[in-house]
Amino acid sequence: MRNKPHSKIQKIVLHAQSTVPNPTSGTHYLNPSISLEEESEIQLPILRDHEIHVRPVVASVCKSEFLAVSSDLDGKSEFCGPASGWETDRGVILGHESSGIVHGVGNGVSRFKPGDRVTSDSLLPCWDCLTCREGSPNACLNAQLVGFQRDGCFTKSIILPERAATSLSPLIESVGESKGMDLGALAEPLACALHLLDEAKKAHPGLTQLIISGGGPIGAMVGLAARRENIETLIFEPDPARQKNLEALDLAWAHPVQDSANFRSSKLPACRVEIETSGKVDLKEKLRIAPPKATILLFARNSYQPSDVIEPMITKELTLRGVRGHVGFVEAAVHFLAQFPDDVAPLISRRFSGLEEIFNYLAAGHQTGDEMKVIGKI
Numbered sequence: 001m002r003n004k005p006h007s008k009i010q011k012i013v014l015h016a017q018s019t020v021p022n023p024t025s026g027t028h029y030l031n032p033s034i035s036l037e038e039e040s041e042i043q044l045p046i047l048r049d050h051e052i053h054v055r056p057v058v059a060s061v062c063k064s065e066f067l068a069v070s071s072d073l074d075g076k077s078e079f080c081g082p083a084s085g086w087e088t089d090r091g092v093i094l095g096h097e098s099s100g101i102v103h104g105v106g107n108g109v110s111r112f113k114p115g116d117r118v119t120s121d122s123l124l125p126c127w128d129c130l131t132c133r134e135g136s137p138n139a140c141l142n143a144q145l146v147g148f149q150r151d152g153c154f155t156k157s158i159i160l161p162e163r164a165a166t167s168l169s170p171l172i173e174s175v176g177e178s179k180g181m182d183l184g185a186l187a188e189p190l191a192c193a194l195h196l197l198d199e200a201k202k203a204h205p206g207l208t209q210l211i212i213s214g215g216g217p218i219g220a221m222v223g224l225a226a227r228r229e230n231i232e233t234l235i236f237e238p239d240p241a242r243q244k245n246l247e248a249l250d251l252a253w254a255h256p257v258q259d260s261a262n263f264r265s266s267k268l269p270a271c272r273v274e275i276e277t278s279g280k281v282d283l284k285e286k287l288r289i290a291p292p293k294a295t296i297l298l299f300a301r302n303s304y305q306p307s308d309v310i311e312p313m314i315t316k317e318l319t320l321r322g323v324r325g326h327v328g329f330v331e332a333a334v335h336f337l338a339q340f341p342d343d344v345a346p347l348i349s350r351r352f353s354g355l356e357e358i359f360n361y362l363a364a365g366h367q368t369g370d371e372m373k374v375i376g377k378i
């Protein structure tokens with residue numbers, strides 16, 4: 001066993017050999033790997049205007065971290081969002097779901113002071129391009145991803161624009177410090193779920209029924225949030241371990257193949273919106289069984305080849321849309337956690353007590369279906 005003197009600061013770093021262009025906006029990485037590295041002590045950063053320095057306390061592990069670490073036969077990372085910096089000697093510190101304590105603030109910071117408990121956005125829009133100015137920061141093409149394009153939270157120190165932080169006060173007042181910091185690390189994925197639900201409601205005002213593909217953490221969180229708004233949901237999930245998780249949360253599920261189109265239309269006849277959070281669906285099949293005038297919101301990234309998509313889209317006047325990110329929904333997520341902590345707390349399926357345990361978990365390279373949100377003290 002290695003000795004870990006207390007003065008050493010650990011960090012989980014993502015490295016890659018080089019980059020490979022990706023057909024949309026970013027790059028795949030060639031031969032990605034992760035390492036657990038140590039620094040002798042925290043370097044106190046020089047903060048620019050409107051930046052804050054946060055000490056992460058609890059971090060949560062996301063599927064995208066596993067995708068970044070795993071690669072296909074050509075060595076290309078499965079993660080296909082925009083990313084940069086991994087191929088430098090330094091690499092990039094992983095991690096983008098966390099709660100933490102503000103340690104320092106730069107000039108012009110007005111919303112936070114040292115000691116404040118915060119959670120942070122993982123997507124940092126430029127706030128300056130036309131897309132941002134038109135009010136769609138989640139679709140900003142200049143956005144930077146924390147933990148992929150700039151250093152993330154799997155260490156004891158992270159720098160963020162003030163605008164990317166949200167106070168956890170309402171949550172900590174509701175459930176106390178320890179549970180509040182644990183749940184605060186889930187604010188980012190919950191905010192993604194709230195964003196999806198908001199888009200579903202905008203697509204079909206008065207929404208009463210919703211289909212969700214994929215019973216992982218995001219799909220389950222959409223289901224929990226929808227239930228609080230009296231929207232009936234059905235989650236399609238083939239993995240028995242995930243089905244058991246959904247049952248424990250009292251969320252209705254069905255098998256995506258065995259329980260097919262007929263089942264779906266008899267079960268949720270008014271359903272016109274489907275949210276895709278699995279990243280594993282056959283899009284052609286989705287379009288084939290969709291009712292007329294349906295909207296399909298694609299959230300999980302998927303490497304399927306959409307062909308034969310035009311005909312059902314025209315005949316049934318379907319809408320197929322991508323949804324990304326959580327910016328603008330984190331405050332709502334913190335309030336949801338404060339109001340309904342016991343809805344979300346059962347999603348925590350495992351707790352780690354340090355970065356070394358999180359590293360070993362990531363290095364094992366895969367997540368079993370019975371895991372929902374895995375969190376760890378930093």
Ligand SMILES: [Zn+2]
Nearest residue numbers: 062063064096
């Ligand atoms: Zn994530």
Ligand SMILES: [Zn+2]
Nearest residue numbers: 126129132140
């Ligand atoms: Zn922008």
